[in-house]
Amino acid sequence: MSQLDLLNIVHRPRRLRKSAAIRNLVQEKSLTVNDLVYPLFVCPGTNVVEEVASMPGSFRYSIDKAVKECQELWDLGIQCIDLFGIPEQKTEDGSESYNEKGIIQEALRAIKAKVPDLCIMTDVALDPFTPFGHDGLVRDGIILNDETVEVLCKMAISHANAGADFVSPSDMMDGRIGAIRESLDDAGFSDIGILSYAAKYASSFYGPFRDALHSAPQFGDKTTYQMNPGNTDEAMKEIELDIMEGADIVMVKPGLAYLDIVWRTKERFDVPVAIYHVSGEYSMVKAAADRGWIDEKRVMMESLLCMKRAGGDLIFTYYAKEAAKLLR
């Protein structure tokens, strides 16, 4: 047998992959617990911890239980939650969204009393608060823009009153960031930040979330306000507008299928970029893992790391707790 001729090559990239120590030394991006934001669903009642059928391992919590959950998150090193509320009642005018004694407002007060240093962001949108399941007010089947923005401003102020650190408008109405910024400032809340869901796509990956929040649209879809998955220039325009209107952090949503948008945003703008690893992405991993088809922990950590690599500074994920445990 003839001896193998060695290749005459100078560059052997595999030298940098030879051992775990070397691989770790040259790793470019890493995920840390500081990057994680946990979306928390709060529902009426007491002593309620109810698993979301389409999101195994994710729960709706009554406020008393949500407080306990927040303490646990904090102990795991998770420093931020995004609060979503399921109201006692849905009304066509969405007025429960700015009730000073509403679900998000009461949850804010209760959590702040027990876990004061936890950063609390609040979802600002109407979908759980009207019977229509749309992010805005509805008239004759049309999702109204300016009328909705007026309600969102009230909602944002009521969240600030109750102790929110950041408000996160997720509705995609035009001009709402500027209007909310002005309303907060006028009400004396110039130090409350805005995380804008700036490039939110009309995605089918949100299905399980609507199950969690009982907020599925009752007619039509969200394509007249959320973005077309085929577009990227439009995302740059949306993000630029929101930054000009006063957004402190901008979000791209969903996550994995939209990392090109994250990358482009990071290349172009000098603001922190958030990514939402959405419910459908979470549930797909859960379902495949349940069948033994993939390794859940590895797929979860790889997904989150890839979001970081693409330019995500904050990652909203239902896997925050599990990831935090592995990162310790």
Ligand SMILES: NCC(=O)CCC(=O)O
């Ligand atoms: N405004 C928040 C969402 O729409 C969340 C979507 C998801 O997790 O699927």
Ligand SMILES: [Mg+2]
């Ligand atoms: Mg916009």
